[in-house]
Amino acid sequence: MPGVPSYRGCDACRKQKKKCDMATPACSRCSRLKIACVGCGQLRYKFKDQTDLQVVRSSKKARSRASPQFETESDSPGSIVSIASSRDSARSGAFISLLDITDPSYDLRCYGPWFKDLPRRLGTNEALDAAVEAMVGFYPHLRRHEQSSLSRGSLVKYVNALQALRTCLNDPQKASKAETLCAVYILLICQGWTGKDNDQKVSHGEGLAFLLTAAESGQSSDQFHETIRDTLYVPVILEAIFNPRIRLGSWFLRFKDRAFGPPAPITHGAQKMMSLELKSLARIPDLIREPAKYIDDISNSYQRMRIEIPLLKASLHLADALASKSPTSGSIKTRIQYQVSFGLLVGCALIFNGYLRAFGADDGNMVEEADNMANDAIKLAHDASQYRPLGASFVPLCLIPxxxxxxxxxxxQRVVEALMFYQDDFSPATSRGWYIMSYWLRGEMDRIRSGLGPSPVEDYSERQWGTIMLDEVGNMVCGDDVSDWFYSSD
Incomplete structure (x- = not known):
């Protein structure tokens, strides 16, 4: 559970337990010692792990002190209901505590504004309840950068959440419910934080794609359900780009002209970014699965991105200036939205650039454009780093391409250094995935250069990912050796 210590001095004074005068740009002590003054005035959160059983026990003790008669009624039906109610209250309270955190580095609402509506849905779906408990259990480790040493309690909650999800998915009445979709999405987020997949044969992204396809076949008048689906389209599309086992259903063809990112560009006269419309993003997986068939579409999409990238880049510069001049929660949120949109657009353009060059369709400018966009991705990684981990979790999606x-x-090498910097925000398994996806994408382009075309679907399994061979723990097999990170350029 999070608490809020009152001390707001700088990190150096806090570590030495000295009183900080909180002067700007550096406190007196740091100025005198000529050391960096970091964290002055910052609100720090402190986390204490508390299990549901501890909450129930403490509540029971409180009731016993208030009225001794409860001691003789502990086995009554009313007591059982009370314990269940206490557990529900503890779960809701813990999750609400996390939602109260507005620091963009740890704000859960970056995953969707509807997160604030989840507490009122708790207690109605066992999969959602268990998924929320798993997220609450993992969150302190994310905050303390301890993903490699997760507590036994948090892992047990994650396993319980997977079991509860399986139960709901086996129930036709619950499988397509909005709460079940939320549960899958939350576990997808937890998997990204920790890299834990419990040796699943199917990823949560694949499961989401299946559920979204099933949900589209039914009719729902629930606005919350519609909002959930609109949010979940994006992570499914992004995973489908790197996971050929995900096949997007016919539902994406019915997308309206909805765009990912901010509602409108900041710059005057800037056009709507067609490349960021959901229907445009949803086409990318199919385009790169059959690039020879869709080479003209890839070329047309890249030409459009050539026009849109400078426009969005100008809007991002204005958002940067506004957030620097007046760092309000609104201006910072807008800046992050533009960073995410720019990163996504650049990442997609880099993929198309690589595929077009692999087909020999370079018009003479694409090598230079690839270098410029790669440098833009590196700069974006640097600028967004102040919002790590959650506010900058999109960065690997543009660094990999x-x-x-x-x-x-x-x-x-600079891209690898940027990825290494972001490694600490995620588990080793997650960062290993970045490495594998990078070599996989390059391998697919090499196959096209050699005239073979993309890897067939049957080349994707537990021990093989396209051109990449994997060992039993998921490391890449490189001749007689195995590797889990990029080769040195030496």
């Missing part, structure tokens, strides 16, 4: 598309060894 940057490493793949550029042929400049120096730029590649």
């Amino acid at each position: 940057a490493w793949t598309a550029t042929d400049d060894i120096g730029i590649q």
